[in-house]
Amino acid sequence: MDWPVLSIMLFTPLVGSVIVLALPKEKPALLKWVALAISFIPLILAALVWFSYDRGTGGMQFVERAAWISAINVHYYLGVDGISVPMVCLTALLTTLSLFYSFIIDQRPKEYFAFFLLLETAMLGVFMSLDFFLFYVFWELSLVPMYFLIGIWGGPRREYAAIKFFLYTLVGSVAMLLAVIAMYLETGSWDILEMARLQPFSTNLTLAAVAFWAVFLGFAIKVPVFPFHTWLPDAHVEAPTAGSVILAGILLKLGAYGMIRILLPIFPAMFRQFAPVVGILAAISIVYGALVAMSQWDLKKLIAYSSVNHMGYVMLGVTAAAAAAGSGPAAADSQAIALNGAVLQMWNHGIITGALFFLVGVIYERAHTRDLKAFGGLGAKVPTFAGILTVTTFASLGLPGLAGFVSEFLVFRGAFALIRPFAIVSSLGIVISAAYLLWKVIQHVLLGPLNERWARLTDMNRREVITLAPLIFFMVIFGLYPAPILDLINQAVVTIVGSL
Amino acid sequence: MSGMDYVTLLLPEILLAAGGLAILILGLVWRGRSVYRPFCLLAILVSLGALGATVGMGSVAVALPQGILAVDPFTSFFRVLGLACAALVLLLALGHERLGAEFPGLLLFAVLGILLTAGGANLVMVYVGIELLSITSYVLAGLLREEPRSNEAAIKYFLYGAVAAAVMVYGFSFLLGLTGSLELTGIAEGLRAVSGTPAALRWVAVPAIVLMMVGFGFKVAAVPFHQWSPDVYEGAPTPVTAFLSVGPKAAGFAVMARVFLVALPALQVEWAALLAALAAVTMTVGNLAALWQTGMKRLLAYSSIAQAGYMLIGVASLQVGGGGSLAGDALVALLVYLAAYLLTNLGAFAVVISLEEATGTDAIESYTGLVHRAPWLAAALVFYFLSLVGIPPLACFLGKLFIFSAAIDARLYWLAAVGVVNSAISLAYYFRVVRLMFFEPEAGKEGAVRLPRNLSLAVAVTWVGTAGLVIVGTPVIAWASQSAVLLVR
Numbered sequence: 001m002d003w004p005v006l007s008i009m010l011f012t013p014l015v016g017s018v019i020v021l022a023l024p025k026e027k028p029a030l031l032k033w034v035a036l037a038i039s040f041i042p043l044i045l046a047a048l049v050w051f052s053y054d055r056g057t058g059g060m061q062f063v064e065r066a067a068w069i070s071a072i073n074v075h076y077y078l079g080v081d082g083i084s085v086p087m088v089c090l091t092a093l094l095t096t097l098s099l100f101y102s103f104i105i106d107q108r109p110k111e112y113f114a115f116f117l118l119l120e121t122a123m124l125g126v127f128m129s130l131d132f133f134l135f136y137v138f139w140e141l142s143l144v145p146m147y148f149l150i151g152i153w154g155g156p157r158r159e160y161a162a163i164k165f166f167l168y169t170l171v172g173s174v175a176m177l178l179a180v181i182a183m184y185l186e187t188g189s190w191d192i193l194e195m196a197r198l199q200p201f202s203t204n205l206t207l208a209a210v211a212f213w214a215v216f217l218g219f220a221i222k223v224p225v226f227p228f229h230t231w232l233p234d235a236h237v238e239a240p241t242a243g244s245v246i247l248a249g250i251l252l253k254l255g256a257y258g259m260i261r262i263l264l265p266i267f268p269a270m271f272r273q274f275a276p277v278v279g280i281l282a283a284i285s286i287v288y289g290a291l292v293a294m295s296q297w298d299l300k301k302l303i304a305y306s307s308v309n310h311m312g313y314v315m316l317g318v319t320a321a322a323a324a325a326g327s328g329p330a331a332a333d334s335q336a337i338a339l340n341g342a343v344l345q346m347w348n349h350g351i352i353t354g355a356l357f358f359l360v361g362v363i364y365e366r367a368h369t370r371d372l373k374a375f376g377g378l379g380a381k382v383p384t385f386a387g388i389l390t391v392t393t394f395a396s397l398g399l400p401g402l403a404g405f406v407s408e409f410l411v412f413r414g415a416f417a418l419i420r421p422f423a424i425v426s427s428l429g430i431v432i433s434a435a436y437l438l439w440k441v442i443q444h445v446l447l448g449p450l451n452e453r454w455a456r457l458t459d460m461n462r463r464e465v466i467t468l469a470p471l472i473f474f475m476v477i478f479g480l481y482p483a484p485i486l487d488l489i490n491q492a493v494v495t496i497v498g499s500l
Numbered sequence: 501m502s503g504m505d506y507v508t509l510l511l512p513e514i515l516l517a518a519g520g521l522a523i524l525i526l527g528l529v530w531r532g533r534s535v536y537r538p539f540c541l542l543a544i545l546v547s548l549g550a551l552g553a554t555v556g557m558g559s560v561a562v563a564l565p566q567g568i569l570a571v572d573p574f575t576s577f578f579r580v581l582g583l584a585c586a587a588l589v590l591l592l593a594l595g596h597e598r599l600g601a602e603f604p605g606l607l608l609f610a611v612l613g614i615l616l617t618a619g620g621a622n623l624v625m626v627y628v629g630i631e632l633l634s635i636t637s638y639v640l641a642g643l644l645r646e647e648p649r650s651n652e653a654a655i656k657y658f659l660y661g662a663v664a665a666a667v668m669v670y671g672f673s674f675l676l677g678l679t680g681s682l683e684l685t686g687i688a689e690g691l692r693a694v695s696g697t698p699a700a701l702r703w704v705a706v707p708a709i710v711l712m713m714v715g716f717g718f719k720v721a722a723v724p725f726h727q728w729s730p731d732v733y734e735g736a737p738t739p740v741t742a743f744l745s746v747g748p749k750a751a752g753f754a755v756m757a758r759v760f761l762v763a764l765p766a767l768q769v770e771w772a773a774l775l776a777a778l779a780a781v782t783m784t785v786g787n788l789a790a791l792w793q794t795g796m797k798r799l800l801a802y803s804s805i806a807q808a809g810y811m812l813i814g815v816a817s818l819q820v821g822g823g824g825s826l827a828g829d830a831l832v833a834l835l836v837y838l839a840a841y842l843l844t845n846l847g848a849f850a851v852v853i854s855l856e857e858a859t860g861t862d863a864i865e866s867y868t869g870l871v872h873r874a875p876w877l878a879a880a881l882v883f884y885f886l887s888l889v890g891i892p893p894l895a896c897f898l899g900k901l902f903i904f905s906a907a908i909d910a911r912l913y914w915l916a917a918v919g920v921v922n923s924a925i926s927l928a929y930y931f932r933v934v935r936l937m938f939f940e941p942e943a944g945k946e947g948a949v950r951l952p953r954n955l956s957l958a959v960a961v962t963w964v965g966t967a968g969l970v971i972v973g974t975p976v977i978a979w980a981s982q983s984a985v986l987l988v989r
Contacts, residue, residue, distance in 0.1 A: 069973030071981070111871075137892040144886065147931075151939045159939055163931055170889075170927055174920035181905045181916075210913075 082492030098242035161238035176218025196265035222255025236304035241361030285312035286429035317342030338414020377450030519546030523605030543604035577983035578618030593739035618754035653735030668715025674708035719752030733801035742849035783809030830906035837899030847962030
């Protein structure tokens with residue numbers, strides 16, 4: 001494509017956020033529609049990129065590269081491959097849906113929609129950047145609007161949650177920044193792909209180990225990997241519904257994406273050496289996340305902890321690929337399968353958990369409680385909600401035929417071959433997550449006798465159904481026929497595995 | 501070299517001195533008339549004229565006889581910085597009639613002090629520059645004669661400053677005794693000559709460094725020579741506080757870089773270790789103390805102590821190069837950081853001054869719900885704070901990137917780590933203010949904040965600078981690298 005499709009996609013929301021700020025405060029409906037309309041531009045372009053990405057040639061496509069700060073060799077360098085295309089599409093999709101869902105926001109709508117669009121630019125930028133400087137700019141930029149979204153429109157403990165989110169992530173990012181500076185001084189380049197080729201610190205193993213852990217910390221806090229997850233329940237629970245959707249759906253993926261795009265290709269030897277440690281952390285995230293989720297009585301908190309559990313599968317897949325780094329073609333198949341599973345799990349978790357947080361929002365809007373003990377018997381009362389919640393929950397616990405199954409299966413298929421002990425322990429997580437999703441979510445919310453408090457509960461309205469419909473569509477379609485997305489991912493994954 | 505050449509070379513200094521004198525004399529002649537604003541505007545013109553003269557001079561490197569002054573790219577950089585600082589501070593002060601007609605004149609002299617300090621290639625000149633800057637600063641801090649806190653600030657500043665200067669001069673005397681020279685290059689030669697006797701270096705030169713650092717540390721408000729700064733920042737008239745947070749720091753870092761690199765390259769290991777320790781302590785104490793402040797000016801005082809700590813990392817990472825010029829990436833880093841810090845911090849003070857004019861207080865509480873009263877002002881302050889934390893793509897991020905690179909390059913990994921942890925800590929206190937401004941529901945008790953034209957211009961200029969420095973990038977870095985050239989002889 002000879003026009004800068006990525007740049008247009010990237011900066012439309014930024015321009016949109018300025019436009020929204022310039023609109024009169026007295027016309028909330030107008031600025032909501034304008035914001036939504038603007039968010040359709042990146043969405044349409046993302047779809048265009050998805051369909052016009054040449055799967056035959058693979059590699060980085062739609063590349064844009066220009067010198068930016070030439071004094072320190074910084075480039076404005078964008079490009080997408082089979083891993084970033086799904087993430088870009090997920091970002092554009094969830095943002096548009098979130099904006100649409102957020103039409104209920106009455107408090108300070110102008111700032112809300114402006115921050116949301118700014119956030120979209122930051123997230124897209126992370127997935128598109130191939131220059132570390134640029135990557136870091138967008139990485140940090142994503143913190144600011146989310147801080148305000150949690151802090152202004154969040155729940156009762158929003159101020160605490162907002163600053164905790166910002167501080168935790170910032171600590172990780174500055175650690176990463178130091179490592180990246182050291183890598184730049186070593187290689188003379190900010191180019192992420194070039195760094196992977198040059199393999200910095202291959203002669204100084206101490207420095208390599210320190211740099212590896214510094215970068216790991218930056219991404220692990222974001223994913224989040226146990227024990228760096230403690231910001232997550234606060235942020236996810238206190239954020240407004242659409243904020244939780246974006247947090248769980250996309251911001252967590254920034255960390256996982258960094259692990260796959262940056263940490264694994266640049267430090268394959270270190271990652272291999274430390275794979276047992278990372279594997280233990282992944283396994284703990286999976287099992288501990290699931291157990292803590294099971295002990296929650298707050299529906300939103302339960303889903304927040306389920307993210308720790310589900311993102312653990314991503315880490316397990318990445319660790320499996322890393323554990324066999326450098327062991328040649330023998331393990332390549334299993335590595336590719338595990339990594340395919342990890343990337344697909346990122347997409348699926350975005351779709352499924354995004355939907356779950358929307359559904360929590362739907363019920364909270366009506367009941368003004370998220371206490372699981374207070375619900376019961378809603379299945380007959382609000383059938384549409386019940387149906388959508390059931391499908392989403394089943395997708396989340398990995399029922400065959402729905403999307404979650406495919407990615408979890410691939411991760412475990414790869415991990416069993418390469419890091420069997422961790423895979424065996426982690427498989428406990430699947431059992432536990434099935435338990436809490438069925439017991440707590442399905443049984444306590446939908447089944448049993450109807451609590452009389454909810455006799456007047458209304459079912460989902462049109463806006464809510466429209467918001468959730470595309471997500472349900474993807475859960476079903478990629479559950480039954482994942483080939484379109486897996487073909488795309490596999491291209492890039494095979495390239496990365498081949499370079500390890 | 502003819503006399504005319506000196507006039508051309510020293511045109512910025514001459515303009516400042518003439519402008520300052522003219523304002524002080526005319527102030528006496530026109531006593532009682534309201535000449536404050538015209539004088540401020542005149543002083544702005546003088547600063548901009550001197551700035552034009554500096555830029556017009558291009559890249560020169562000339563040493564005046566006896567090393568009185570070195571007019572080199574490094575000096576030019578600090579001329580530009582000092583004059584830009586003067587113009588911005590005068591712009592901020594346009595509405596502060598209470599400061600009196602001598603304010604613009606004194607400020608020009610203070611800036612002259614910065615320029616002489618930065619160019620001083622002889623310890624006597626360094627001392628004269630520092631004292632000119634200091635003495636005018638004491639008066640500036642006490643300009644609100646009827647306000648006890650302003651008087652207290654002036655006295656405190658003076659007492660601390662006098663002791664610090666005396667200790668510094670005592671340090672100079674060690675070097676004079678050891679090397680027989682007060683010229684920076686002469687000292688370097690003298691040290692080479694005595695390099696055979698390590699005892700001389702250990703027992704005379706190293707104590708000299710420690711003593712001199714008392715004076716330099718006082719100027720940049722490095723811990724433990726910082727105790728004056730919160731009280732002075734709080735008591736001084738706010739435009740003066742804005743100046744004190746930037747001008748004297750620039751001068752202090754200029755003199756450190758020049759003295760250490762030109763006069764004391766032989767003792768690089770010693771001063772680098774001392775400065776690294778100072779940097780770590782300064783950042784940490786500044787940031788931790790800032791967490792508990794309730795007044796905006798005190799908060800910014802501790803914040804600027806912490807910022808000085810980051811810049812000290814740059815000085816600690818300076819590497820003595822060979823050849824006719826001394827230039828290291830760390831020096832470039834220091835210059836980039838100073839430029840970014842100047843824009844950002846003066847911007848923050850522009851907001852603080854606007855608020856103070858509207859509400860009459862600098863209490864952090866008075867910022868509650870600011871976004872409802874003055875949305876653009878609140879947004880601007882968030883920008884400056886994000887820049888001070890070091891969030892990209894804002895100005896101080898570039899400074900921090902350079903400073904941390906310099907530290908890593910100098911193998912001061914631990915210091916870089918202390919630096920980034922401190923950056924994260926600083927978020928907590930800056931964003932305490934942001935939380936009040938944005939998260940509190942509409943207060944409704946005060947009306948909208950009116951922004952005078954001079955302050956909106958100041959906010960606009962600094963905002964564009966803060967947001968644009970990284971985006972433009974290359975010219976700024978190129979300017980800093982060209983300026984990182986110190987005249988050695």
